[in-house]
Amino acid sequence: MYFKEIHLKNFRNYKNENIVFHKKINILTGMNAQGKTNLLESLYIMSLGKSFRTNKDREMIGFKQKYCSAKAEYVKEKRESNIEIAIGNEGKSIKINGVRIEKNIELLENIYIVIFSPEDLKIIKDEPEKRRKFIDRELCQLKPVYYRNLGRYKKILIQRNTLLKQERPEEAMLEVWDKALAEYGSKIIIERQGFLEKINRISEDLHFNITNGKEKLELIYEPVVPSMGDWEKTELQFLERLRKERKVDIQRGNTGSGPHKDDMKVCINGVDARQYGSQGQQRTAALSLKLAEIKLIKEEKEDDAILLLDDVLSELDEERQQFLINTLSDVQLFITTSETGKNLLKSLKEGYLFVIKQGRVEKRFDIKGL
Numbered sequence: 001m002y003f004k005e006i007h008l009k010n011f012r013n014y015k016n017e018n019i020v021f022h023k024k025i026n027i028l029t030g031m032n033a034q035g036k037t038n039l040l041e042s043l044y045i046m047s048l049g050k051s052f053r054t055n056k057d058r059e060m061i062g063f064k065q066k067y068c069s070a071k072a073e074y075v076k077e078k079r080e081s082n083i084e085i086a087i088g089n090e091g092k093s094i095k096i097n098g099v100r101i102e103k104n105i106e107l108l109e110n111i112y113i114v115i116f117s118p119e120d121l122k123i124i125k126d127e128p129e130k131r132r133k134f135i136d137r138e139l140c141q142l143k144p145v146y147y148r149n150l151g152r153y154k155k156i157l158i159q160r161n162t163l164l165k166q167e168r169p170e171e172a173m174l175e176v177w178d179k180a181l182a183e184y185g186s187k188i189i190i191e192r193q194g195f196l197e198k199i200n201r202i203s204e205d206l207h208f209n210i211t212n213g214k215e216k217l218e219l220i221y222e223p224v225v226p227s228m229g230d231w232e233k234t235e236l237q238f239l240e241r242l243r244k245e246r247k248v249d250i251q252r253g254n255t256g257s258g259p260h261k262d263d264m265k266v267c268i269n270g271v272d273a274r275q276y277g278s279q280g281q282q283r284t285a286a287l288s289l290k291l292a293e294i295k296l297i298k299e300e301k302e303d304d305a306i307l308l309l310d311d312v313l314s315e316l317d318e319e320r321q322q323f324l325i326n327t328l329s330d331v332q333l334f335i336t337t338s339e340t341g342k343n344l345l346k347s348l349k350e351g352y353l354f355v356i357k358q359g360r361v362e363k364r365f366d367i368k369g370l
């Protein structure tokens with residue numbers, strides 16, 4: 001799968017721009033604050049219908065404009081299609097091949113995107129929320145039903161928490177929310193468990209190769225409410241837990257247990273990498289995780305994801321850079337960098353180099369000709 005071109009209108013600092021991509025490697029260079037990450041964002045929204053930078057769609061509308069749109073032409077299984085996302089004051093509309101979809105969920109399973117930014121390099125060290133996001137983003141792309149269940153779980157959690165904050169919450173009402181929370185929460189736990197097993201197997205293999213056999217990477221799911229194998233048993237256990245902790249939850253005014261508190265432990269050679277890993281080890285582990293995401297999509301969907309690398313390549317040493325480029329020879333890459341990356345260019349056989357300036361492609365070079 002690859003993007004052929006994108007048309008941007010009032011999208012962040014792009015006024016009206018049509019950009020044709022290379023099917024393999026696209027390097028976006030330019031000074032700071034010119035629109036490199038904005039362009040990646042416009043591609044990213046084609047996968048989940050929302051940005052990786054903000055939950056507020058309207059932030060993507062150009063300053064002083066009333067609406068924005070991004071229309072991407074892409075090729076999947078040799079067929080050309082397009083997705084158009086428009087955002088205005090009334091909200092967002094998404095069209096696939098000109099037909100408007102009713103729900104965001106219908107967008108899934110069209111385009112798979114993995115994004116790797118400096119933020120992700122810290123995933124091992126960061127707070128649990130970042131690791132949950134890593135799991136959720138990938139699972140949402142792999143399984144639309146997960147996307148739906150997660151959305152429902154989050155809504156129910158907000159409602160339950162609102163009730164918990166009331167003066168004297170009604171027990172019967174709480175019981176209703178508890179049941180709903182346990183129902184969707186258990187489905188999330190089961191899916192996360194399964195996902196962790198798969199991503200663990202793949203990333204262990206990749207990490208072993210990147211480190212020349214020196215390190216064994218291990219990912220361990222750490223749910224607050226453990227998975228019991230099937231979702232009915234997990235649901236029951238979750239419900240009992242909620243009932244048991246209801247008093248404390250009321251005192252605290254929010255829900256203490258559930259997948260919204262889950263974490264993922266990362267071990268290198270049997271030792272917790274969060275506590276004991278060196279910065280280099282943590283970064284390499286993050287790289288293994290990202291590459292594993294792409295490989296898992298390939299396994300499950302028999303399709304190549306598109307990889308967006310935002311300012312991250314220059315953060316990796318040359319050996320890691322080469323490993324990444326070589327491992328991903330089938331994948332369409334978008335690489336932003338504020339340096340020219342001469343060493344990188346030398347090692348590439350094909351692709352385009354874009355110079356981005358003030359929300360425009362100022363120049364485009366064919367790498368072969370450089």
Ligand SMILES: Nc1ncnc2c1ncn2[C@@H]1O[C@H](COP(=O)(O)OP(=O)(O)OP(=O)(O)O)[C@@H](O)[C@H]1O
Nearest residue numbers: 012013032033034035036037038059060061062063
């Ligand atoms: N909604 C918007 N409308 C117009 N311009 C915007 C909007 N949102 C952000 N910008 C502008 O886009 C610019 C930042 O673009 P972007 O994040 O793509 O930069 P970049 O080229 O990736 O830079 P860096 O190398 O520093 O990461 C800023 O100048 C910002 O003011």
Ligand SMILES: [Mg+2]
Nearest residue numbers: 036037311336
């Ligand atoms: Mg940027």
